[in-house]
Amino acid sequence: MEIRTFDQLLEEAKKRGRKKLAVAFPEEVSLHAALLAHEAGIAAPVLVGVPDKIRELLVQAGADPDAFEIEEADSPAEACAVAVALARDDKADVILKGGAQTAQMLHAVLDKENGIRVSKVLSECSLYEDTRVRHSLLAVVDGGILVAPTLDEKVEAIRNTVNVYHKLGYENPKVAVLAAVETVTDKMPCTEDAAIITRMWERGQIKGCVVDGPLALDNAISPRAASIKGIGGEVAGVADILIVPDIEAGNLLGKSMTYFAGFTSAHVTIGARKPILVPSRADDGRTKLMSVALGIVAYYQEEL
């Protein structure tokens, strides 16, 4: 079954039982996310940081300070390294970044000796729950990590995201490579990348999905817009995954859906052996919880 709502996503996460969630240097934001996931019955947090500080935070949050597993680390950087080590040793299933810099977290993940990168690139997959028009989930890739992705990085980000969608029950997710227009022009290099990526898909160089591009946002997600423009194919109008040209486009598109349309989102960084969650202070509780659920479902494997 294709997961099409966040409630379904949460149900799916619950089926896995409590998964170990390593929180690197918890502060209020990440602790809140961890506690929500714990309450929902999908996560068993492992809090990595200064034990006294963590207990103090737990008390402040109204939680039992002795009810959670704590791993000691003196600094944010060390906490990242410990969290990654837990993930590497399968003592953690999902990593949640706390009061460490994103760069510190990525540094630990990408470390050649001790890191856990598996894909050629790390990318962010942001899911938005469209409760108004399409009543489905829509992924935006990448509004968080890949700043100005090269052609190769875009292809890897597609592969990363397609893997997530397979876990969400989509056999052949529909990937739209976005630009401002659906035509190809040398004046907009992202349209050229989109054309190349589409040919790579046609040649079987990108598997497990359907790809079309360039597509403008409207003809990617609106069957009406696609039909007015006369764009056929399996993706136009019904895309599941939107590959944006760069981080600005992804960020603006994502935040537009959050703030203008009021869609709930969930965010996960993929391309490592375990999913990594980088919560934002502005995230509401549902986004925090669904991000953990997404991390769990996206990476759950029967056998590792």
Place this chain on the structure above:
Amino acid sequence: MTPMTHLSEIPAAVKGLSHKRMAVAYGEDAHTLQAVERAVKEGIVDAVVVGAKRTITEIAGECGVDTKLFEVMDVEGEMPSVKAAVKLVRDGSAHMLMKGLAHTDNYMRGILDKETGLLPEGGTLSHVAVFDIPGYPRLLVLSDAAVIPLPTLLQKVAITKYAIRVANSLRVEIPKIAFLSASENVLKFPSSQEAAILTGMAVRKQFGNVLAEGPLSIDLALFPEVSDIKGFKGRVRGDADVLIVPDIDCGNVLYKVIVRFAKAETAAMVTGTTAPCILSSRGDSDDSKFYSIALGALNA
């Protein structure tokens, strides 16, 4: 309308059109005069041969060409003759140009002259060849094998448009275009990626009513059985009408291999100009010259 399958169908098609007049630049050699004589006699074009009248008459006498078949415009010297012939086309008193004894460089210089030449603003001078290969079921249009050494993406867009127009003139209603490269997989080198981009443009109908596929290796482009063996599913499966090559080296080698090994008859012309320009060389067969003139007239 059935697509033409042989170059020999072009003359008949030309005869159905309004009569075309050809200006011959520096027509002071026997090869040129004989080609002109045949084209006029077969009713393909009228001709005005530009060059020294005395010399033209003399050479015509030697090779038995009847000078009454065409007009002679008396101009002394190679470059002045080229310029005068180009001017006839530019002024509209001729519909197409043909190279005579003039060196290709000088001929091109006349065509390319910004003030007095035949290249419109934004035009891309390029070359289109059509092959009639014995035993092969369709005519093949190839570009660019002769003019632009390393075409940019934008030049390839222009080349493709001209080649499509030529294919249309051969009654191929929806040309199948192959953007050639070494492999059908999209690889990291420019010709492969440009072929993918050009295909994307075609898919988005930016070339009008065509079917395109690329990158495509030439065997997949031209032989359906290869597509079958490789399980290749594309818009073009061994049935390409138009071949767009990555660069002049590839195009030129392909051209000569087709002519020599496959014993093809050819017709060719310069495109991107306001009127077709024939650029045959002495090495071309008489038929090839004749078909080139006919192709020019068909597209004039």
